Amino acid sequence: MLIIVILLFVAKSVISLASPPRVILPHGGVLVGKHMQTSNGKFVDAFIGVPYAKPPVGKFRFASPQKADSWEGEKVTDTDTTVCLQYNKFEPGNIVGSEDCLYINLYTPTNRTKVDEFPVLVWFHGGAFALGGSNSEDTGPQRLLDNDIILVTVAYRLGALGFLSTGTLDSPGNYGLKDQAMALQWIRENIKTFGGNINDVIVAGQSAGGASASFHLVSPLSKGFFHKAIMHSGNYFDFWTIIDRKVAIERTKKLASLVNCTTANGSEELVGCLRETSALDIVATSDKFLATVTGHPLTVFAPVVEPKWAGAFLPENPRMLSKTYGHTIPIIIGVTSDDGLMTSASLIYTYNQEFKDNFKTFLPVMIGYDNRPPRVQEKITRQLDHFYFNGVHNWSVQNHQNLTNLLSDDLFYSGMDRFLRNRFAAKRFGPTYVYVFDQRGPKSFTELFEGGPEYYGVAHADDLPYIFPMDQLNISRTYCDNQMLYAMPKMWTDFMRTGNPTPNNSPVHPKWIPATKFPLNYAQIGNKNGGRSLDSYLNVTNTSIGAAREQDNVAGDFPCNSYNDTRSNEMAFGPKTCVIIRNKVSLEQRRMNFWRSLERSLAWN
Incomplete structure (x- = not known):
């Protein structure tokens, strides 16, 4: 009888798939x-x-x-x-x-x-x-x-x-x-x-x-x-x-x-x-x-x-x-670890000399303060130049991080900092999950942004191929990419259902700690190294962390197998593990403090 029921179910499914929905x-x-x-x-x-x-x-x-x-x-x-x-x-x-x-x-x-x-x-x-x-x-x-x-x-x-x-x-x-x-x-x-x-x-x-x-x-x-x-x-x-x-x-x-x-x-x-x-x-x-x-x-x-x-x-x-x-x-809000590569990669690879020659002219327009009085523009340019470059403009494919940091902070990080300050100042605010995506994939959007084939870092939009197919990139996946392909959609859809990206029944460990104040709790998702070999199981619990400096709160790796291991609060895995999520505290606080000091001069209202 059971076989007949199963066959009827299969037949019904085949018939339904034979005709369009x-x-x-x-x-x-x-x-x-x-x-x-x-x-x-x-x-x-x-x-x-x-x-x-x-x-x-x-x-x-x-x-x-x-x-x-x-x-x-x-x-x-x-x-x-x-x-x-x-x-x-x-x-x-x-x-x-x-x-x-x-x-x-x-x-x-x-x-x-x-x-x-x-x-x-x-x-x-x-x-x-x-x-x-x-x-x-x-x-x-x-x-x-x-x-x-x-x-x-x-x-x-x-x-x-x-x-x-x-x-x-x-x-x-x-x-x-x-x-x-x-x-x-x-x-x-x-x-x-x-x-x-x-x-x-x-x-x-x-x-x-x-x-x-x-x-x-x-x-x-x-x-x-x-x-x-x-x-x-x-x-x-x-x-x-x-x-x-x-x-x-x-x-x-x-x-x-x-x-x-x-x-x-x-x-x-x-x-x-x-x-x-x-x-x-x-x-x-x-x-x-x-x-x-x-x-x-x-x-x-x-x-x-x-x-x-x-x-x-x-x-x-x-x-x-x-x-x-x-x-x-309830919200999830985040950035990639090198979001500014959207602009810096093409500047360095395609327009490097032009940018160096016209630094003082281009910077106010790129950063968005070209509407300020000339004297104010000059002051802001000096402050940015000193903080990020110490006056040295020697960018190259191998030496771009200071320029990338400037553009990441200007275009994305400082805005997220302001958004969260505004949200946390409210009498009531919903669950707030903050992330920095740091997974090094086999391809980067820097190629589309005219940055050439070189690897610079985790660029703007490099998180998207883990929730969408993104066929335009023609990606060949690495071992740990395949683990992230499971984990990231799982976290996003768990958040959709429950308001929590890592609810109690989630296979992703550790649990993502929500942000409620500054210094900021946030999740680092992924690892630029693309995974690492370990000789033992990870079984790390929450620890007390000093909030004044950026550091790991919980170290956690996503197992490469898909079954539960009753010997620990992690899932079982083989000799290779793939970093999926780590709770951290204080997101680029020194850089964000600098941008907070600029806000009145920038007059971004």
């Missing part, structure tokens, strides 16, 4: 997707290219997104749609995509039941608010859905089309972020159909996507649509994430003049002209702002504080808010 949405329309498999062979129902908003063309360009139209019958959603229109120097022809791009990709376990309620991860891609996408090859379900969750990746408007602002209600800006909020609303209304839990939605992203997730923590348009957040290398305290309104207006006028739209008759006429201008011309012209790689702001069109109106995504500067609902939401 179908889902009936609440409005009656049907989505027809396709089957995919995770790295471990679990089947996933994939619905790729699901519209969540109307195409933002014509009168909807430079306007808040509108709900997608409903439909009757079936809509096939099994192929990636084009990315949002963008200038991307990494792509042939440079300009790629379409204005018709407001789609999500949604992945859910095939073997779900009507009573399942899976946590939902909503992923916003990075790319300086100017480029990137959410295709299934690079940000698909292959890693994360080995665990029972739902993954939704969101495409949103980019560059001038996503963030142009006149400083008035004619074009208040933040359209890319409003697109994301519209996607969250779509998820709220439809995710139950896919087995999702509307009360367990997690916003997440990397770089500009991480900053996007942080903006949702404070936006009135997003409130109530999500319950946790994960921010990789980006939050709204990073200086590049918010543009001053005056600067935004100046850039809008400059773009308008370059495409022959008059700026003399007010913003209403200007926006009307830009709506009639070819989107390709707008994107191509936007690149003219980027005169050189080294001497220009990281983000040209980016989020801005809007005039107060009912549809404002950012009616107030989030950096000035001492109280927000986002403070109570």
